[in-house]
Amino acid sequence: QVQLQESGPGLVKPSQTLSLTCTVSGGSINSDGYYWNWIRQHPGKGLEWFGYIYYSGSTYYNPSLKSRVTFSVDTSKNQFSLMLTSVTAADTAVYYCARDYYGSGKFDPWGQGTLVTVSS
């Protein structure tokens, strides 16, 4: 079965760039119809959807974050990545990667999540 695993620094300094990678195992990131998503959750708060990338490289970014977010995909490594620039303490959150089918919002599976703290 497909599994996702986030990786990246747990601590990022303010104004720097947050970079995370999601590794897909048990299946191919090239699978037709599957969108690869990023979602975050501020401590003790709700869920915020960043957007998705398709294996072809096509993307959708949430307009609320669009100016600071870039997704990329590396099909040779079965990975996709998130870059968030100019971070502040407000970007401290648990970041999840998740798969869904054609933007149906049926996120499954999810990664376990990784806490990223923005602090000097």
Next chain:
Amino acid sequence: DIQMTQSPSSLSASVGDTVTITCRASQDIRNDLNWYQQKPGKAPKRLIYATSSLQSGVPSRFSGSGSGTQFTLTISSLQPEDFATYYCLQHKTYPLTFGGGTKVEIK
């Protein structure tokens, strides 16, 4: 963006109770609504999709209903493992948006 408003934000209930969580959309989303359950320290788990379709493996005590702008998640005969936070998600229009969550606590 479509705003999703959940109520209540938290509730206390006992094992065996029936609980109902409401999700209201700021505009018509047809039946493009999913429900997720999240336990502390874990990723959310998909419960229901397309308003009322139960994800495989989810107990039948969970049910969803609604259409347009008003939706409900009902948990019949609450079990100890059901104490968690529940989120609705609309997928009618991008950006996808979640409700603020409803925490179901043990009374």
